[in-house]
Amino acid sequence: MATLLAQFSAHFPVWNTIRAGGLTSYLLMFVSVAAGISHSFSFFKPKRKKQFLLVHQSSGWFGLLFGMIHGLVLSFDQSIHFPLSDILIPFTSDYKPISTGLGTISLYILFVLIITSDFIKQLGRKTWKAIHFLAFPGYLLALYHGITSGTDTQQPLILGMYSITGCIVLILLFLRIQHQSAPKNPKKAQEN
Structure with missing residues:
Protein backbone atom coordinates (compact mmCIF):
# COMPACT_ATOMS: atom_id res chain seq x y z
CA MET A 1 0.00 0.00 0.00
CA ALA A 2 2.84 2.42 0.86
CA THR A 3 4.42 1.82 -2.56
CA LEU A 4 1.13 2.57 -4.28
CA LEU A 5 0.77 5.80 -2.29
CA ALA A 6 4.34 6.83 -3.14
CA GLN A 7 3.71 6.20 -6.87
CA PHE A 8 0.44 8.12 -6.69
CA SER A 9 2.15 11.05 -4.93
CA ALA A 10 4.96 11.14 -7.51
CA HIS A 11 2.55 11.49 -10.45
CA PHE A 12 -0.16 13.58 -8.85
CA PRO A 13 0.43 16.98 -7.27
CA VAL A 14 -0.90 15.96 -3.86
CA TRP A 15 0.27 19.01 -1.95
CA ASN A 16 -1.21 21.37 -4.55
CA THR A 17 -4.50 19.46 -4.43
CA ILE A 18 -4.58 19.73 -0.64
CA ARG A 19 -3.94 23.48 -0.77
CA ALA A 20 -6.36 24.10 -3.63
CA GLY A 21 -9.07 22.03 -1.94
CA GLY A 22 -8.67 23.91 1.34
CA LEU A 23 -8.63 27.38 -0.22
CA THR A 24 -11.58 26.54 -2.49
CA SER A 25 -13.56 25.13 0.42
CA TYR A 26 -12.87 28.24 2.49
CA LEU A 27 -13.88 30.60 -0.33
CA LEU A 28 -17.08 28.63 -0.95
CA MET A 29 -17.88 28.77 2.78
CA PHE A 30 -17.34 32.52 2.64
CA VAL A 31 -19.67 32.85 -0.36
CA SER A 32 -22.28 30.67 1.35
CA VAL A 33 -22.18 32.70 4.58
CA ALA A 34 -22.21 36.05 2.75
CA ALA A 35 -25.10 34.97 0.50
CA GLY A 36 -27.00 33.53 3.49
CA ILE A 37 -26.72 36.78 5.42
CA SER A 38 -27.63 38.81 2.32
CA HIS A 39 -30.66 36.58 1.71
CA SER A 40 -32.02 37.55 5.12
CA PHE A 41 -32.22 41.29 4.33
CA SER A 42 -35.86 42.24 3.77
CA PHE A 43 -35.05 45.19 1.49
CA PHE A 44 -34.07 42.84 -1.35
CA LYS A 45 -36.78 41.95 -3.84
CA PRO A 46 -38.00 38.32 -3.89
CA LYS A 47 -36.17 37.55 -7.14
CA ARG A 48 -32.83 38.75 -5.68
CA LYS A 49 -33.47 36.87 -2.43
CA LYS A 50 -34.10 33.71 -4.44
CA GLN A 51 -30.76 34.19 -6.21
CA PHE A 52 -28.98 34.67 -2.89
CA LEU A 53 -30.59 31.50 -1.56
CA LEU A 54 -29.48 29.48 -4.59
CA VAL A 55 -25.90 30.76 -4.25
CA HIS A 56 -26.00 30.13 -0.49
CA GLN A 57 -27.14 26.52 -0.86
CA SER A 58 -24.97 25.52 -3.82
CA SER A 59 -21.79 27.11 -2.47
CA GLY A 60 -22.41 25.36 0.86
CA TRP A 61 -22.65 21.96 -0.83
CA PHE A 62 -19.57 22.57 -2.97
CA GLY A 63 -17.71 23.96 0.05
CA LEU A 64 -18.39 20.70 1.87
CA LEU A 65 -17.22 18.68 -1.13
CA PHE A 66 -13.95 20.60 -1.46
CA GLY A 67 -13.44 20.45 2.32
CA PHE A 82 -1.77 12.23 8.29
CA PRO A 83 -3.51 8.94 8.99
CA LEU A 84 -7.24 9.03 8.32
CA SER A 85 -7.93 8.92 12.08
CA ASP A 86 -5.99 12.18 12.55
CA ILE A 87 -8.11 13.78 9.84
CA LEU A 88 -11.46 12.55 11.13
CA ILE A 89 -10.90 12.87 14.89
CA PRO A 90 -10.26 16.48 15.97
CA PHE A 91 -7.09 17.35 17.94
CA THR A 92 -5.34 13.99 17.38
CA SER A 93 -2.89 15.14 14.71
CA ASP A 94 0.78 15.65 15.49
CA TYR A 95 0.81 18.60 13.07
CA LYS A 96 -0.74 21.70 14.68
CA PRO A 97 -3.38 19.71 16.59
CA ILE A 98 -5.50 22.71 17.66
CA SER A 99 -5.65 24.30 14.22
CA THR A 100 -6.23 21.04 12.33
CA GLY A 101 -8.81 19.95 14.91
CA LEU A 102 -10.72 23.21 14.50
CA GLY A 103 -10.64 22.72 10.72
CA THR A 104 -12.19 19.27 11.17
CA ILE A 105 -14.88 20.68 13.48
CA SER A 106 -15.61 23.41 10.93
CA LEU A 107 -16.18 20.76 8.26
CA TYR A 108 -18.46 18.80 10.61
CA ILE A 109 -20.46 21.96 11.33
CA LEU A 110 -20.88 22.54 7.59
CA PHE A 111 -22.05 18.94 7.20
CA VAL A 112 -24.62 19.37 10.01
CA LEU A 113 -25.89 22.62 8.48
CA ILE A 114 -26.41 21.06 5.08
CA ILE A 115 -28.07 17.90 6.41
CA THR A 116 -30.41 19.77 8.76
CA SER A 117 -31.38 22.16 5.96
CA ASP A 118 -32.82 19.16 4.12
CA PHE A 119 -35.03 18.46 7.15
CA ILE A 120 -36.43 21.93 7.96
CA LYS A 121 -40.03 20.68 8.00
CA GLN A 122 -39.26 17.78 10.32
CA LEU A 123 -37.11 19.86 12.70
CA GLY A 124 -39.31 22.93 12.69
CA ARG A 125 -38.13 26.35 11.59
CA LYS A 126 -37.19 27.51 15.10
CA THR A 127 -34.94 24.50 15.79
CA TRP A 128 -33.45 24.65 12.29
CA LYS A 129 -32.69 28.37 12.70
CA ALA A 130 -30.97 27.76 16.05
CA ILE A 131 -28.80 25.06 14.44
CA HIS A 132 -28.15 27.26 11.43
CA PHE A 133 -26.54 29.93 13.61
CA LEU A 134 -23.62 27.49 13.85
CA ALA A 135 -22.65 28.82 10.40
CA PHE A 136 -20.88 31.79 12.03
CA PRO A 137 -18.65 29.84 14.43
CA GLY A 138 -18.10 27.26 11.68
CA TYR A 139 -16.93 29.96 9.30
CA LEU A 140 -14.68 31.52 11.96
CA LEU A 141 -13.13 28.12 12.71
CA ALA A 142 -12.41 27.65 9.00
CA LEU A 143 -10.86 31.12 8.84
CA TYR A 144 -8.69 30.40 11.89
CA HIS A 145 -7.70 27.00 10.47
CA GLY A 146 -6.69 28.51 7.15
CA ILE A 147 -4.67 31.33 8.70
CA THR A 148 -2.87 29.22 11.30
CA SER A 149 -2.23 25.97 9.47
CA GLY A 150 -2.23 27.05 5.83
CA THR A 151 1.24 27.02 4.29
CA ASP A 152 0.27 29.86 1.94
CA THR A 153 -0.74 32.34 4.66
CA GLN A 154 2.63 34.09 4.48
CA GLN A 155 1.85 35.13 0.90
CA PRO A 156 0.33 38.64 0.83
CA LEU A 157 -2.38 37.62 -1.66
CA ILE A 158 -3.63 34.78 0.56
CA LEU A 159 -3.40 36.80 3.77
CA GLY A 160 -5.23 39.63 2.01
CA MET A 161 -7.94 37.20 0.87
CA TYR A 162 -8.44 35.98 4.46
CA SER A 163 -8.50 39.57 5.76
CA ILE A 164 -10.96 40.86 3.16
CA THR A 165 -13.36 37.92 3.38
CA GLY A 166 -13.29 37.96 7.19
CA CYS A 167 -14.03 41.70 7.24
CA ILE A 168 -16.87 41.30 4.73
CA VAL A 169 -18.53 38.65 6.89
CA LEU A 170 -18.15 40.82 10.01
CA ILE A 171 -19.64 43.85 8.21
CA LEU A 172 -22.54 41.80 6.83
CA LEU A 173 -23.17 40.32 10.27
CA PHE A 174 -23.14 43.80 11.84
CA LEU A 175 -25.56 45.07 9.17
CA ARG A 176 -27.78 42.02 9.72
CA ILE A 177 -27.93 42.66 13.45
CA GLN A 178 -28.70 46.35 12.81
CA HIS A 179 -31.36 45.43 10.25
CA GLN A 180 -32.96 42.88 12.56
CA SER A 181 -33.15 45.32 15.47
CA ALA A 182 -34.62 48.12 13.33
CA PRO A 183 -38.39 48.66 13.61
CA LYS A 184 -40.33 46.65 11.02
CA ASN A 185 -42.70 49.47 10.17
CA PRO A 186 -40.99 52.90 10.31
CA LYS A 187 -44.34 54.78 10.26
CA LYS A 188 -45.56 53.00 13.41
CA ALA A 189 -42.24 53.67 15.12
CA GLN A 190 -42.57 57.39 14.40
CA GLU A 191 -46.14 57.46 15.79
CA ASN A 192 -45.00 56.00 19.14
Whole structure:
Protein backbone atom coordinates (compact mmCIF):
# COMPACT_ATOMS: atom_id res chain seq x y z
CA MET A 1 0.00 0.00 0.00
CA ALA A 2 2.84 2.42 0.86
CA THR A 3 4.42 1.82 -2.56
CA LEU A 4 1.13 2.57 -4.28
CA LEU A 5 0.77 5.80 -2.29
CA ALA A 6 4.34 6.83 -3.14
CA GLN A 7 3.71 6.20 -6.87
CA PHE A 8 0.44 8.12 -6.69
CA SER A 9 2.15 11.05 -4.93
CA ALA A 10 4.96 11.14 -7.51
CA HIS A 11 2.55 11.49 -10.45
CA PHE A 12 -0.16 13.58 -8.85
CA PRO A 13 0.43 16.98 -7.27
CA VAL A 14 -0.90 15.96 -3.86
CA TRP A 15 0.27 19.01 -1.95
CA ASN A 16 -1.21 21.37 -4.55
CA THR A 17 -4.50 19.46 -4.43
CA ILE A 18 -4.58 19.73 -0.64
CA ARG A 19 -3.94 23.48 -0.77
CA ALA A 20 -6.36 24.10 -3.63
CA GLY A 21 -9.07 22.03 -1.94
CA GLY A 22 -8.67 23.91 1.34
CA LEU A 23 -8.63 27.38 -0.22
CA THR A 24 -11.58 26.54 -2.49
CA SER A 25 -13.56 25.13 0.42
CA TYR A 26 -12.87 28.24 2.49
CA LEU A 27 -13.88 30.60 -0.33
CA LEU A 28 -17.08 28.63 -0.95
CA MET A 29 -17.88 28.77 2.78
CA PHE A 30 -17.34 32.52 2.64
CA VAL A 31 -19.67 32.85 -0.36
CA SER A 32 -22.28 30.67 1.35
CA VAL A 33 -22.18 32.70 4.58
CA ALA A 34 -22.21 36.05 2.75
CA ALA A 35 -25.10 34.97 0.50
CA GLY A 36 -27.00 33.53 3.49
CA ILE A 37 -26.72 36.78 5.42
CA SER A 38 -27.63 38.81 2.32
CA HIS A 39 -30.66 36.58 1.71
CA SER A 40 -32.02 37.55 5.12
CA PHE A 41 -32.22 41.29 4.33
CA SER A 42 -35.86 42.24 3.77
CA PHE A 43 -35.05 45.19 1.49
CA PHE A 44 -34.07 42.84 -1.35
CA LYS A 45 -36.78 41.95 -3.84
CA PRO A 46 -38.00 38.32 -3.89
CA LYS A 47 -36.17 37.55 -7.14
CA ARG A 48 -32.83 38.75 -5.68
CA LYS A 49 -33.47 36.87 -2.43
CA LYS A 50 -34.10 33.71 -4.44
CA GLN A 51 -30.76 34.19 -6.21
CA PHE A 52 -28.98 34.67 -2.89
CA LEU A 53 -30.59 31.50 -1.56
CA LEU A 54 -29.48 29.48 -4.59
CA VAL A 55 -25.90 30.76 -4.25
CA HIS A 56 -26.00 30.13 -0.49
CA GLN A 57 -27.14 26.52 -0.86
CA SER A 58 -24.97 25.52 -3.82
CA SER A 59 -21.79 27.11 -2.47
CA GLY A 60 -22.41 25.36 0.86
CA TRP A 61 -22.65 21.96 -0.83
CA PHE A 62 -19.57 22.57 -2.97
CA GLY A 63 -17.71 23.96 0.05
CA LEU A 64 -18.39 20.70 1.87
CA LEU A 65 -17.22 18.68 -1.13
CA PHE A 66 -13.95 20.60 -1.46
CA GLY A 67 -13.44 20.45 2.32
CA MET A 68 -13.76 16.67 2.18
CA ILE A 69 -11.28 16.55 -0.71
CA HIS A 70 -8.90 18.77 1.28
CA GLY A 71 -9.05 16.47 4.29
CA LEU A 72 -9.02 13.12 2.54
CA VAL A 73 -6.17 13.92 0.15
CA LEU A 74 -4.03 14.69 3.22
CA SER A 75 -3.88 10.93 3.81
CA PHE A 76 -1.94 10.62 0.51
CA ASP A 77 0.67 13.21 1.43
CA GLN A 78 4.07 11.68 2.08
CA SER A 79 5.75 14.80 3.55
CA ILE A 80 3.41 15.14 6.55
CA HIS A 81 2.01 11.87 7.85
CA PHE A 82 -1.77 12.23 8.29
CA PRO A 83 -3.51 8.94 8.99
CA LEU A 84 -7.24 9.03 8.32
CA SER A 85 -7.93 8.92 12.08
CA ASP A 86 -5.99 12.18 12.55
CA ILE A 87 -8.11 13.78 9.84
CA LEU A 88 -11.46 12.55 11.13
CA ILE A 89 -10.90 12.87 14.89
CA PRO A 90 -10.26 16.48 15.97
CA PHE A 91 -7.09 17.35 17.94
CA THR A 92 -5.34 13.99 17.38
CA SER A 93 -2.89 15.14 14.71
CA ASP A 94 0.78 15.65 15.49
CA TYR A 95 0.81 18.60 13.07
CA LYS A 96 -0.74 21.70 14.68
CA PRO A 97 -3.38 19.71 16.59
CA ILE A 98 -5.50 22.71 17.66
CA SER A 99 -5.65 24.30 14.22
CA THR A 100 -6.23 21.04 12.33
CA GLY A 101 -8.81 19.95 14.91
CA LEU A 102 -10.72 23.21 14.50
CA GLY A 103 -10.64 22.72 10.72
CA THR A 104 -12.19 19.27 11.17
CA ILE A 105 -14.88 20.68 13.48
CA SER A 106 -15.61 23.41 10.93
CA LEU A 107 -16.18 20.76 8.26
CA TYR A 108 -18.46 18.80 10.61
CA ILE A 109 -20.46 21.96 11.33
CA LEU A 110 -20.88 22.54 7.59
CA PHE A 111 -22.05 18.94 7.20
CA VAL A 112 -24.62 19.37 10.01
CA LEU A 113 -25.89 22.62 8.48
CA ILE A 114 -26.41 21.06 5.08
CA ILE A 115 -28.07 17.90 6.41
CA THR A 116 -30.41 19.77 8.76
CA SER A 117 -31.38 22.16 5.96
CA ASP A 118 -32.82 19.16 4.12
CA PHE A 119 -35.03 18.46 7.15
CA ILE A 120 -36.43 21.93 7.96
CA LYS A 121 -40.03 20.68 8.00
CA GLN A 122 -39.26 17.78 10.32
CA LEU A 123 -37.11 19.86 12.70
CA GLY A 124 -39.31 22.93 12.69
CA ARG A 125 -38.13 26.35 11.59
CA LYS A 126 -37.19 27.51 15.10
CA THR A 127 -34.94 24.50 15.79
CA TRP A 128 -33.45 24.65 12.29
CA LYS A 129 -32.69 28.37 12.70
CA ALA A 130 -30.97 27.76 16.05
CA ILE A 131 -28.80 25.06 14.44
CA HIS A 132 -28.15 27.26 11.43
CA PHE A 133 -26.54 29.93 13.61
CA LEU A 134 -23.62 27.49 13.85
CA ALA A 135 -22.65 28.82 10.40
CA PHE A 136 -20.88 31.79 12.03
CA PRO A 137 -18.65 29.84 14.43
CA GLY A 138 -18.10 27.26 11.68
CA TYR A 139 -16.93 29.96 9.30
CA LEU A 140 -14.68 31.52 11.96
CA LEU A 141 -13.13 28.12 12.71
CA ALA A 142 -12.41 27.65 9.00
CA LEU A 143 -10.86 31.12 8.84
CA TYR A 144 -8.69 30.40 11.89
CA HIS A 145 -7.70 27.00 10.47
CA GLY A 146 -6.69 28.51 7.15
CA ILE A 147 -4.67 31.33 8.70
CA THR A 148 -2.87 29.22 11.30
CA SER A 149 -2.23 25.97 9.47
CA GLY A 150 -2.23 27.05 5.83
CA THR A 151 1.24 27.02 4.29
CA ASP A 152 0.27 29.86 1.94
CA THR A 153 -0.74 32.34 4.66
CA GLN A 154 2.63 34.09 4.48
CA GLN A 155 1.85 35.13 0.90
CA PRO A 156 0.33 38.64 0.83
CA LEU A 157 -2.38 37.62 -1.66
CA ILE A 158 -3.63 34.78 0.56
CA LEU A 159 -3.40 36.80 3.77
CA GLY A 160 -5.23 39.63 2.01
CA MET A 161 -7.94 37.20 0.87
CA TYR A 162 -8.44 35.98 4.46
CA SER A 163 -8.50 39.57 5.76
CA ILE A 164 -10.96 40.86 3.16
CA THR A 165 -13.36 37.92 3.38
CA GLY A 166 -13.29 37.96 7.19
CA CYS A 167 -14.03 41.70 7.24
CA ILE A 168 -16.87 41.30 4.73
CA VAL A 169 -18.53 38.65 6.89
CA LEU A 170 -18.15 40.82 10.01
CA ILE A 171 -19.64 43.85 8.21
CA LEU A 172 -22.54 41.80 6.83
CA LEU A 173 -23.17 40.32 10.27
CA PHE A 174 -23.14 43.80 11.84
CA LEU A 175 -25.56 45.07 9.17
CA ARG A 176 -27.78 42.02 9.72
CA ILE A 177 -27.93 42.66 13.45
CA GLN A 178 -28.70 46.35 12.81
CA HIS A 179 -31.36 45.43 10.25
CA GLN A 180 -32.96 42.88 12.56
CA SER A 181 -33.15 45.32 15.47
CA ALA A 182 -34.62 48.12 13.33
CA PRO A 183 -38.39 48.66 13.61
CA LYS A 184 -40.33 46.65 11.02
CA ASN A 185 -42.70 49.47 10.17
CA PRO A 186 -40.99 52.90 10.31
CA LYS A 187 -44.34 54.78 10.26
CA LYS A 188 -45.56 53.00 13.41
CA ALA A 189 -42.24 53.67 15.12
CA GLN A 190 -42.57 57.39 14.40
CA GLU A 191 -46.14 57.46 15.79
CA ASN A 192 -45.00 56.00 19.14
